[in-house]
Amino acid sequence: MQRLPGVGPKTAQRLALHIIKRPETEVEALAQALMAAKKQIGLCKECFHLSAEPICEICRNPNRDTRTICVVGDSRDVIALEKTREFKGKYHVLGGVISPIDGIGPEQLNIQPLVRRVSQLQPKEVILAISPSIEGETTTLYIGQLLKPFTKVTRIAFGLPVGGDLEYADEITLARALEGRRELE
Amino acid sequence: MQRLPGVGPKTAQRLALHIIKRPETEVEALAQALMAAKKQIGLCKECFHLSAEPICEICRNPNRDTRTICVVGDSRDVIALEKTREFKGKYHVLGGVISPIDGIGPEQLNIQPLVRRVSQLQPKEVILAISPSIEGETTTLYIGQLLKPFTKVTRIAFGLPVGGDLEYADEITLARALEGRRELE
Numbered sequence: 113m114q115r116l117p118g119v120g121p122k123t124a125q126r127l128a129l130h131i132i133k134r135p136e137t138e139v140e141a142l143a144q145a146l147m148a149a150k151k152q153i154g155l156c157k158e159c160f161h162l163s164a165e166p167i168c169e170i171c172r173n174p175n176r177d178t179r180t181i182c183v184v185g186d187s188r189d190v191i192a193l194e195k196t197r198e199f200k201g202k203y204h205v206l207g208g209v210i211s212p213i214d215g216i217g218p219e220q221l222n223i224q225p226l227v228r229r230v231s232q233l234q235p236k237e238v239i240l241a242i243s244p245s246i247e248g249e250t251t252t253l254y255i256g257q258l259l260k261p262f263t264k265v266t267r268i269a270f271g272l273p274v275g276g277d278l279e280y281a282d283e284i285t286l287a288r289a290l291e292g293r294r295e296l297e
Numbered sequence: 298m299q300r301l302p303g304v305g306p307k308t309a310q311r312l313a314l315h316i317i318k319r320p321e322t323e324v325e326a327l328a329q330a331l332m333a334a335k336k337q338i339g340l341c342k343e344c345f346h347l348s349a350e351p352i353c354e355i356c357r358n359p360n361r362d363t364r365t366i367c368v369v370g371d372s373r374d375v376i377a378l379e380k381t382r383e384f385k386g387k388y389h390v391l392g393g394v395i396s397p398i399d400g401i402g403p404e405q406l407n408i409q410p411l412v413r414r415v416s417q418l419q420p421k422e423v424i425l426a427i428s429p430s431i432e433g434e435t436t437t438l439y440i441g442q443l444l445k446p447f448t449k450v451t452r453i454a455f456g457l458p459v460g461g462d463l464e465y466a467d468e469i470t471l472a473r474a475l476e477g478r479r480e481l482e
Contacts, residue, residue, distance in 0.1 A: 189463045196472040256481040269477030271454030273470040278374045285458040287381040292454030296441040
């Protein structure tokens, strides 16, 4: 249990004791649900988002705009972006970001399939929505260079979070917010 | 002491007891420093930033670009922006944001002087760098409408803070980051 994310020794003990106290049928149901999830949930063959089917719900949806592909690091980012209800295109999940220190190079990520997909589908725009860490930046620039011959490549904006306060923003964010200013409509 | 920001009853007591224990000369020096600060520090006549002189250091500096004016809510925001070393123009401090609930309308802020300054100086650009709260948004849009006849009006970018994670960004910030995307250079 301790190996689960966010679960330390104390929580692990609490969880284990809780499970021991429950009736056997309930524990069996949980065990089977875990096995079923592990067996059924794979990656979408097109976009590499988590999916119970070979092709995920988003890729199967005929109402989604195929002319825009949004590239993210992780399936969690797809979920976060879907919650905004702003994006109507398709996704491509890299499965991580380039991080030489962790031994993750471009080959370990779904970058080749992305290039193939872009060269085949010829979307109007590829939006890079990769978290702005140092590794994320590297990944954004790397993929940008690869895709620019095929299509327009954009990246999500840096700046102040909505509801944030100028005074509490770090200097780099503030500098980026200033640099990325836009004309008022 | 309790009326100072961030000072509750306990801290106030600690501060008071500390001061009582110090030698009289030291306490007198503190009292005089407070009085001196209160007497000497006023607002710059041009930009309304805190200043010991009638015209503040930034407005007096001949190396600052007079063709760009950055409008902020508070003197603290000037200090935050100066730390980035990105902005070389001049500032204009509103002294707050429009907040009808607190009885603060445009008349209570340094908006009229701003319009006068812009119409006289005719800067190339006015950057609105007001914190993105609801009141801040109202203020940004209000001032934008007022200044647009005179000059180009821009606003700082919304989006993910640098080093932030897509997954933890709130939905509105994420939607704004997506909306404000820029083409990769």
